[in-house]
Amino acid sequence: MxxxxxxxxxxxxxxxxxxxxxxxxxxTFKGLAVRSFHIREAGIYVGLFLAWKLWSYWSNGMATSDMVGSTVALLVPCLGGMALLALLAWLFRRATTxxxxxxxxxxxxxxxxxxxxxxxxxxxxxxxxxxxxxxxxxxxxxxxxxxxxxxxxxxxxxxxxxxxxxxxxxxxxxxxxxxxxxxxxxxxxxxxxxxxxxxxxxxxxxxxxxxxxxxxxxxx
Known part of the structure; x- marks a missing residue:
């Protein structure tokens, strides 16, 4: 064709x-994001890190409300970092031919x-x-x-x-x-x-x- x-x-x-x-x-955007900028590995790392922090909070007897607040405070910058990787993949794709x-x-x-x-x-x-x-x-x-x-x-x-x-x-x-x-x-x-x-x-x-x-x- x-x-x-x-x-x-x-x-x-x-x-x-x-x-x-x-x-x-x-x-492809997916190819750059996953295989060049390793956004999948970053997501796995974030998930394991948050799971470890939750277990740490729970094992130390932290109140549920405090656990949720601390987790959200960690989640926001982590998601921001992943969003930055996705943005870079989009920009690199847009600039490439x-x-x-x-x-x-x-x-x-x-x-x-x-x-x-x-x-x-x-x-x-x-x-x-x-x-x-x-x-x-x-x-x-x-x-x-x-x-x-x-x-x-x-x-x-x-x-x-x-x-x-x-x-x-x-x-x-x-x-x-x-x-x-x-x-x-x-x-x-x-x-x-x-x-x-x-x-x-x-x-x-x-x-x-x-x-x-x-x-x-x-x-x-």
Missing amino acids: KQDPSQLHELSSPLPEGERVIWQGKP YTITSKRVLLQFGVALPMSMTIPLSKIANVDLRTNGDGSGDIPLQLADTKRVSYVLLWPHIRPWRLRAPEPMLNSVPEAASVAAKLAEALAGQPGPSAQSLVQVANSGLSKDPLGNPSAPVAA
Whole structure:
């Protein structure tokens, strides 16, 4: 399905003649909130902390009214912290646009200071895919040259914990398998190492080409 040109996010500069947009999208709010800002873990921590405080109040014989008042006083800043994480996830999603063209991958991001990173398809050595239950997923891009990739500046559009060889990543994109297939199709027509690119489906333990080629086991 072709994307309506009127719905495309404005690029920093017009595309050269002959280059076309293959896909454009944003991270999902849920993906950023849960997997980048860890709002679920924060909620679990808050719940355990409040349960411990209630048990502590009760074991020390505190009156019920005092227990409720003290718990509410703790609950308000805790919920405020979780709301801040949700707000950050919303802001990061709003400021981010991923674009795949027939020649490159473009990452536009930055809440306070808009930035962008252009990755020629010919510089992509390999592409990985990790899908989630809702169909969204992460698509890290292994580059032939990572000297100019900053882990700090790119976060959260970067593969976690790959500090020595940072990998830019399309974070929590919707319908990730379909997006990975489009990217692999674009890579197939490029010279260099990207022509050999496979998409690794991490949650199945297989290396899978989204264009439909036979699967092969991933080395441990």
